[in-house]
Amino acid sequence: MGGGPRTFPGGLSKWQHKRMHEKLARGKERGLLRHEKQLYLARLRSEIRASHLPGAPASPADHAGPTSSRAHIRALADRFLRPGAEDLWNDDDGPLRRARLPPHQQQPARSLPSGARMVDWKQVESGEKLKPPRGGGDWKDWEELDSGEPTAGRGAGNEQRLPAAFNQRRGYGTAAPWWWQWSPGSGTPSQRKEASFGFFGPKRCYSMMPPCSPCRESGAVLMPLVARQLAEAGDGRNATPLALFYTQERLYSVAAPRRFGQKWRPDSSDEDEEVMPAARDLRLAKFVASREDESEDDEPGETSAIRRKWSTAALRNCDMKRDRRPLKSYEEESDDDITGRIQELREEIRNREVLGAERRRYESRGESVFTNKRFDECGISPLTVKALTDAGYIQTTVVQEAALPVCLEGKDVLVKAKTGTGKSVAFLLPAIESVLNAMKSHTNHRVSPIFALVLCPTRELAVQVTAEANVLVKYHHGVGVQSLIGGTRFKLDQRRLESDPCQILVATPGRLLDHIENRSSFSVRLMGLKLLVLDEADHLLDLGFRKDIEKIADSLPRQRQTLLFSATVPKEVRRVSQMVLNKDHVFVDTVGLGAVETPTKVQQQYLVVPHELHFHMVHRLLREHIDQEVDYKVIVFCTTAMVTEFMYIMLRDLKLNVREIHSRKPQLYRTRISEEFRDSNRLILVTSDVSTRGVNYPDVTLVIQAGVPPGREHYIHRLGRTGREGKSGKGILLIAPWEEYFLKEIHDLPIQKAPVPQIDQEMKQKVDDSIKIVDMSIKEAAYHAWLGYYNSIADISRDKVMLADLASRFGVSIGMEKPPTLFRKTAFKMGLKGVPGIRIRK
Numbered sequence: 001m002g003g004g005p006r007t008f009p010g011g012l013s014k015w016q017h018k019r020m021h022e023k024l025a026r027g028k029e030r031g032l033l034r035h036e037k038q039l040y041l042a043r044l045r046s047e048i049r050a051s052h053l054p055g056a057p058a059s060p061a062d063h064a065g066p067t068s069s070r071a072h073i074r075a076l077a078d079r080f081l082r083p084g085a086e087d088l089w090n091d092d093d094g095p096l097r098r099a100r101l102p103p104h105q106q107q108p109a110r111s112l113p114s115g116a117r118m119v120d121w122k123q124v125e126s127g128e129k130l131k132p133p134r135g136g137g138d139w140k141d142w143e144e145l146d147s148g149e150p151t152a153g154r155g156a157g158n159e160q161r162l163p164a165a166f167n168q169r170r171g172y173g174t175a176a177p178w179w180w181q182w183s184p185g186s187g188t189p190s191q192r193k194e195a196s197f198g199f200f201g202p203k204r205c206y207s208m209m210p211p212c213s214p215c216r217e218s219g220a221v222l223m224p225l226v227a228r229q230l231a232e233a234g235d236g237r238n239a240t241p242l243a244l245f246y247t248q249e250r251l252y253s254v255a256a257p258r259r260f261g262q263k264w265r266p267d268s269s270d271e272d273e274e275v276m277p278a279a280r281d282l283r284l285a286k287f288v289a290s291r292e293d294e295s296e297d298d299e300p301g302e303t304s305a306i307r308r309k310w311s312t313a314a315l316r317n318c319d320m321k322r323d324r325r326p327l328k329s330y331e332e333e334s335d336d337d338i339t340g341r342i343q344e345l346r347e348e349i350r351n352r353e354v355l356g357a358e359r360r361r362y363e364s365r366g367e368s369v370f371t372n373k374r375f376d377e378c379g380i381s382p383l384t385v386k387a388l389t390d391a392g393y394i395q396t397t398v399v400q401e402a403a404l405p406v407c408l409e410g411k412d413v414l415v416k417a418k419t420g421t422g423k424s425v426a427f428l429l430p431a432i433e434s435v436l437n438a439m440k441s442h443t444n445h446r447v448s449p450i451f452a453l454v455l456c457p458t459r460e461l462a463v464q465v466t467a468e469a470n471v472l473v474k475y476h477h478g479v480g481v482q483s484l485i486g487g488t489r490f491k492l493d494q495r496r497l498e499s500d501p502c503q504i505l506v507a508t509p510g511r512l513l514d515h516i517e518n519r520s521s522f523s524v525r526l527m528g529l530k531l532l533v534l535d536e537a538d539h540l541l542d543l544g545f546r547k548d549i550e551k552i553a554d555s556l557p558r559q560r561q562t563l564l565f566s567a568t569v570p571k572e573v574r575r576v577s578q579m580v581l582n583k584d585h586v587f588v589d590t591v592g593l594g595a596v597e598t599p600t601k602v603q604q605q606y607l608v609v610p611h612e613l614h615f616h617m618v619h620r621l622l623r624e625h626i627d628q629e630v631d632y633k634v635i636v637f638c639t640t641a642m643v644t645e646f647m648y649i650m651l652r653d654l655k656l657n658v659r660e661i662h663s664r665k666p667q668l669y670r671t672r673i674s675e676e677f678r679d680s681n682r683l684i685l686v687t688s689d690v691s692t693r694g695v696n697y698p699d700v701t702l703v704i705q706a707g708v709p710p711g712r713e714h715y716i717h718r719l720g721r722t723g724r725e726g727k728s729g730k731g732i733l734l735i736a737p738w739e740e741y742f743l744k745e746i747h748d749l750p751i752q753k754a755p756v757p758q759i760d761q762e763m764k765q766k767v768d769d770s771i772k773i774v775d776m777s778i779k780e781a782a783y784h785a786w787l788g789y790y791n792s793i794a795d796i797s798r799d800k801v802m803l804a805d806l807a808s809r810f811g812v813s814i815g816m817e818k819p820p821t822l823f824r825k826t827a828f829k830m831g832l833k834g835v836p837g838i839r840i841r842k
């Protein structure tokens with residue numbers, strides 16, 4: 001594929017060279033991890049020593065602050081001990097062994113953190129050697145424990161027993177770690193004390209968060225509608241996780257966090273599922289964590305020996321590892337209470353009817369994205385309101401009305417709202433408010449901390465959000481907004497960050513990580529962070545970005561507010577959103593129950609055309625649209641960057657006013673074209689997935705998607721480039737007969753089959769001629785990219801012979817008599833070696 005030299009320094013082949021670099025990168029990462037583990041242990045030791053010094057602080061609160069050693073230990077512990085962190089461990093850490101718990105601790109009378117046991121403080125204070133636990137138990141396996149002085153309850157005659165850990169081999173005693181009482185949330189001291197065996201790791205610490213009731217959380221702002229109906233439906237206990245709120249003309253739901261002791265089910269993105277937890281469990285059982293897991297969450301100190309593993313690795317008794325959570329399959333779900341389930345399903349149907357009636361009433365009002373609420377009624381700074389007014393923003397949109405109150409309260413929020421409804425302003429306003437609040441208390445810094453961080457999946461989106469934020473902070477002197485995106489010079493970024501004010505940073509994950517990993521002064525600035533926003537959150541939490549986001553989240557203070565925004569929130573994303581959101585987060589859904597996720601004023605059609613005619617058909621559709629719309633503005637989405645390039649050259653040759661943006665173009669070019677397209681009419685933009693999400697080009701009249709998108713979410717976001725701010729628009733999906741399988745994924749959207757327009761012979765000939773002039777190297781690259789794209793789609797790649805045949809036909813359609821060759825290794829990696837129709841490079 002692609003260009004580039006075939007041999008590399010040292011006579012290495014491309015693949016050897018690549019492997020060598022991968023190996024080096026792995027080695028570097030291992031080194032970093034080793035270093036961090038050592039640091040963790042060292043920190044732990046010094047903390048223990050410090051706690052034994054005279055005049056040691058009496059309570060953990062004395063060490064508060066994001067850069068304190070305790071915060072550091074906590075962060076490190078989080079990183080290494082979190083469920084799923086097994087990936088961070090390597091062979092050097094020693095074999096994993098399942099803990100053999102001493103029998104007397106298998107059911108502790110009082111909840112203890114794992115690895116801890118009751119210690120008699122008198123025994124510890126007298127310096128007496130600790131005896132192995134009564135009832136047996138193996139010290140070797142059970143490297144335990146000892147002591148530190150409890151911050152509360154120590155003193156003469158006090159018999160209180162505290163959880164402790166002792167490292168026999170090293171001969172020092174630790175324990176009752178200072179954060180045994182530490183709580184990131186609020187709660188009464190007694191609650192904390194009871195529930196806070198926060199022994200390394202957020203899970204336990206979070207589990208002591210105080211209960212919060214939906215009514216108390218949000219009821220003051222909005223009027224609960226369904227909560228009452230559900231309560232009437234009979235099961236008050238199950239009815240709490242969701243309240244549907246109805247204000248004046250708007251209908252949206254706010255899923256309040258679970259009540260205490262009631263586990264939030266991350267897999268439930270559907271509103272209906274929130275309404276009927278039991279029914280939801282029935283349908284989505286495969287995502288629900290095991291029962292042991294639940295009990296562990298709800299009973300913070302209980303040892304769940306079944307899944308916990310210990311190792312003899314460097315962290316000794318601290319390096320607790322966990323198995324991956326076994327996922328329950330649908331079949332495993334117990335069916336012993338069929339009658340109860342039927343009853344619950346009946347209730348669900350009844351509730352749906354009620355909600356359906358509300359929805360019809362709401363929709364009958366006609367869909368406007370704007371509400372009657374003005375920004376000056378939202379409790380934001382008057383200077384921000386002034387800037388909003390200058391920009392022409394007077395009334396809030398639906399998502400702004402719904403999300404602002406909750407975000408301004410300081411809660412973690414997950415927001416779902418349709419494309420083009422003003423989500424950027426909805427998260428930028430809370431960001432600005434939190435910066436203003438933070439600046440009041442941070443006046444003496446030479447370089448101000450970064451108080452708000454907005455993460456965007458693409459560079460274009462980051463640039464756009466930065467521009468929007470700059471408009472909003474216009475009157476806040478001293479508040480600076482900067483962007484950090486790939487494709488620019490690292491050193492320049494660094495200089496700009498140091499010289500210009502930057503309290504709000506808008507970044508793409510890759511470049512941000514570069515700065516975090518390479519500039520310690522930058523990481524220090526992030527330690528003051530108050531608010532983190534993930535725009536297009538579902539995409540950022542997707543597999544491609546997840547590791548980066550995890551690393552970024554690890555380097556941010558835990559005491560922060562996190563906001564997630566997207567037009568699509570698949571179930572899987574709700575599950576992994578826990579990675580960054582706290583447990584008591586609020587889910588604001590302005591799309592509504594059972595409503596379509598696409599803008600209602602966008603007409604959606606699909607055309608089924610043989611693949612050979614796709615380029616001709618795109619040309620035909622564009623010509624037709626240009627004839628109909630004087631001020632046309634069209635986006636054509638292609639499957640890959642190289643196919644985009646091919647399409648662009650062909651359309652340009654056909655004398656259409658066309659521009660291209662894709663990942664193969666330099667960043668400056670991308671930014672320039674993006675700005676040009678934003679400000680112009682009578683222009684066609686041919687683009688790949690880099691423009692799928694978030695980018696706001698006003699007044700786009702038509703979106704054509706040529707070829708099947710990678711998934712439902714992509715379809716919705718691409719379509720969302722038209723019909724913004726409640727305007728009308730049109731979307732056409734162009735697929736080949738063998739791509740019709742995709743229609744199943746969007747069957748609930750209002751998309752209709754359109755009759756296939758005729759392509760006359762003269763027009764066909766013109767297109768064929770334009771195809772001929774495209775350079776052969778671009779055609780070859782387009783063929784390779786096409787093959788790679790469809791090979792990554794499971795529905796198509798299953799039948800490799802068919803895929804190779806389709807690829808050959810695609811090759812013919814772009815003017816290649818014979819398909820180009822593939823490198824042997826590439827073919828092997830793609831599973832195409834030996835497949836008829838695939839030619840291998842000799």
Ligand SMILES: Nc1ncnc2c1ncn2[C@@H]1O[C@H](COP(=O)(O)OP(=O)(O)OP(=O)(O)O)[C@@H](O)[C@H]1O
Nearest residue numbers: 393395396397419420421422423424425567694696
């Ligand atoms: N309150 C408002 N009044 C008028 N215009 C607004 C208001 N809020 C946002 N807009 C405008 O609406 C348009 C769409 O906003 P934005 O790009 O934030 O949408 P979005 O919901 O983030 O879309 P996407 O899901 O595609 O990212 C922008 O042009 C923005 O300037």
